[in-house]
Amino acid sequence: MDFIFELPADARGHTGILVFVCRLSKMVRLAAARKSVTAPQTAQLFVDNVFRHHGLPKAFVSDRDPRFVSHFWQHLFRLLGTRLDMSTADHPQTDGQTERVNRVLEDILQSVCAAEPTKWSTLLPQVEFALNHAVHSSTGFTPFYVNGLRHPRTPLTLPPAFNLGGGEANAEDPRGLKGLRTSVKRNLHSFIETG
Structure with missing residues (x-):
């Protein structure tokens, strides 16, 4: 802090x-x-x-x-x-x-x-969101994804009005919990080794 x-x-x-x-x-x-x-x-x-x-x-x-x-x-x-x-x-x-x-x-x-x-404080929520939605070099993931295994929706990621159905989660998806753990470990080891 x-x-x-x-x-x-x-x-x-x-x-x-x-x-x-x-x-x-x-x-x-x-x-x-x-x-x-x-x-x-x-x-x-x-x-x-x-x-x-x-x-x-x-x-x-x-x-x-x-x-x-x-x-x-x-x-x-x-x-x-x-x-x-x-x-x-x-x-x-x-x-x-x-x-x-x-x-x-x-x-x-x-x-x-x-x-x-003088309007900086009114923009803090958007700035915080942007920082947490950016991929971090040491983890290879966004802070949102590391904390919640998902990325929050933004106006750019909302589905079209005619396609509001949800898809099934894929267990083999590298973004799943098992894939995330493997990727984070690999990325952190690589980050530590390269200094």
Whole structure:
């Protein structure tokens, strides 16, 4: 998880984005935030944007100040009605994956918001969708497909009105669960070997 700040203020005073990236699927979740966002507010953004869809991750990786992360965890687990005792690591781990997403996100927002820079927050759902619908180089699949074994429908993929019947799933289809596991393993091994 990481923040992008110094964006033009939107109508609600947001000047930043809280970015969450799943380390396995590469799924991205985005939430508009104010520069003055507190740890309790960050915890609430996590619950609203990540927890309700995916549950708790096994671990968080962030390059934020360890005291802030500890405060975040305290409020998050208070919101979830449980408890966590944390110890601070000697060396905070940098989240290069999220940093890369941040660069791509900033480029996309500059492109789509050039005419109206203060409208960036209204486009976050579409930008998040686009990021999650793009094939990721390390997995060979889209984050949507890795998470749900399907791609969501878009206006371009809707069937014609006269052809609304569904087809039977093909067990041999490489996009099925068995094929997905095989392909993801092969792609990850290849990605690791090539560096």
